[in-house]
Amino acid sequence: MHEMILWQVGNSTVHGTTLVMTWITMAVIIIIVLLGVRNLTSGKPGKMQNILEWLVDFIRKLVAENMDYKKGAPLLSYLMTLIMFIFFSNMLGLIPNFVAPLFHNVEFAKLNEIFHGPVLMSPTADINTTMGLATLTIILVVYLGIKHKGASYFRHFIEPNALFLPIHIVDILSKPMTLAFRLFGNIYAGEVLIAVILMLPGLYVFGGVIGPLPIWLGFSIFIGTIQSFVFTVLTIAYVAQAVAHDH
């Protein structure tokens, strides 16, 4: 559980902690992925390349199961990045904050306050992040719907009857909201619980190996993995729904 550090930008503010953690996540993903594609070969792939290829196949299978693969193929890069970003974001909140001493005296951009606390923060524990990703998803849905069906995409708003228009509007608005709040709620609650567990007296009896913290961290890994998968699958499903031809 983090104190949200605000950076002043003009008349508005940004969540400094979230942004710093996002950039850490991005750096980690870029390093891991570049390690994977460093020695690309069409022959026998290395370990990292193998993992990435497995991920590509995994996403590709998800797309192929849900929609016409030709329509979904251009989305692969986006979906790969999405699932990796959400997964590593979720995991970041579980990592002990071992860099805190480095930034202890750094006043610049309030870094000493950002790296204050026992664990790092998940960027996905900020509603701005999850809502941003969900917005991208719904933009993608509408854009691909129009691209593949033209103006007739909007016809589904008044089907089977013009009276259903409000329901369809609620539908298209609730999609990104449920996406965003599901992910945010899961991860934020997980971080809150970690903070609460850390306040428990006697936590470090048995060196903290046996007790609520390891159990909850393990469960958080599980939740984080599931949520990244769910977000990606729902994105695929919404897009599939938008580009599918009516019968």
Added chain:
Amino acid sequence: MNPLGISFAYTIAATGSDNPISFDLTYFAMIISFLILVWFLKKYAWQPLMDMMEKRRQFIEDNLAHAEQERNDAEKIRLEYQEEMRQARSEAQSIIENATKISEQQATEIIAQARKETERMKESALADIGRERDKAVADVKAQVADMSIAIAEKIIRQKLDMTGQESLIDQFIQEVGDKPC
């Protein structure tokens, strides 16, 4: 939302910042950050990776097609060889049959010739025998004539001695019988 959850969140958040659900410019910053990440990874990672996987797929596909073609070729060659083998075998069979037929024919011919030869030899032998016999008969005839003359001579010579006629004839006959025929 569950009011219990809200109050819980507030108690935790009370140590520092405000409501955890607060929107500001972070929203846009996150969208831009994420899009930059998507662009970067697409350009430097996913695109090369997928191209490479496509290349491998192509490679395997080519290999499979190649293998299939080779298999077909091998099958064709096998059939050709089989056909050739069968032809050779039937040819050999016909050669053997021919040879057998020819040899049989030749044997028959040889046997017939031999038979003819023996026939001819027998005939010539018979002819020889006939000739010899004729000669012998002629000889015998000549001798009989001689003997007759001789007998007649003797009879004439002892004409007067009629009493001894019978013993004389016996004697002549005995003489004749001693002569080679």
